[in-house]
Amino acid sequence: MFLLGVALLKTLLLRLLSRGSDGIARFRENYDADGLPPVTADEREHLVTFQRCIACGLCDRGEAGRIARSGGAYRGVMALVVAGSRSMPEFRAAAYGFDFVPEAVLAEKESLCPVRIPFRRIARFVRDKAAAVGGPLPLPPHVASLPPKPRPH
Numbered sequence: 001m002f003l004l005g006v007a008l009l010k011t012l013l014l015r016l017l018s019r020g021s022d023g024i025a026r027f028r029e030n031y032d033a034d035g036l037p038p039v040t041a042d043e044r045e046h047l048v049t050f051q052r053c054i055a056c057g058l059c060d061r062g063e064a065g066r067i068a069r070s071g072g073a074y075r076g077v078m079a080l081v082v083a084g085s086r087s088m089p090e091f092r093a094a095a096y097g098f099d100f101v102p103e104a105v106l107a108e109k110e111s112l113c114p115v116r117i118p119f120r121r122i123a124r125f126v127r128d129k130a131a132a133v134g135g136p137l138p139l140p141p142h143v144a145s146l147p148p149k150p151r152p153h
């Protein structure tokens with residue numbers, strides 16, 4: 001009973017003392033290494049619009065050249081929507097993949113997508129989160145020998 005009382009008192013004191021501390025900073029200390037930066041309320045609101053893809057493949061039209069030039073680092077827009085951008089620990093690789101697709105091409109694909117996936121917003125979200133934990137993954141050695149790819153923006 002005495003030990004329980006001490007534990008309760010300790011917990012309450014710790015909560016009281018940590019009230020003013022920065023929760024986001026503590027979250028980042030714990031999860032940045034796992035590639036899991038915090039998400040803002042605005043970002044959370046838009047996450048649902050990222051998930052309505054019906055896997056029709058229309059957004060991969062015209063991507064064969066970019067896919068080939070990427071040497072395997074980029075597998076098309078649909079793969080970024082249904083896989084890369086849905087798992088935050090993989091955002092550094094997904095951000096690297098998005099760099100193969102110019103912003104204007106993403107904008108064009110937004111008007112073709114039957115469920116209006118906001119490709120540019122997804123790319124921005126993925127890049128922002130990747131930047132928070134170290135940025136896009138370095139060029140894999142088997143791709144590094146290719147000519148430099150143009151930056152989309």
Ligand code: SF4
Pocket residue numbers: 052053054055056057058059060077078081112113114115116117
């Ligand atoms: S066009 Fe839209 S619905 Fe079709 S695969 Fe691409 S993101 Fe998904």
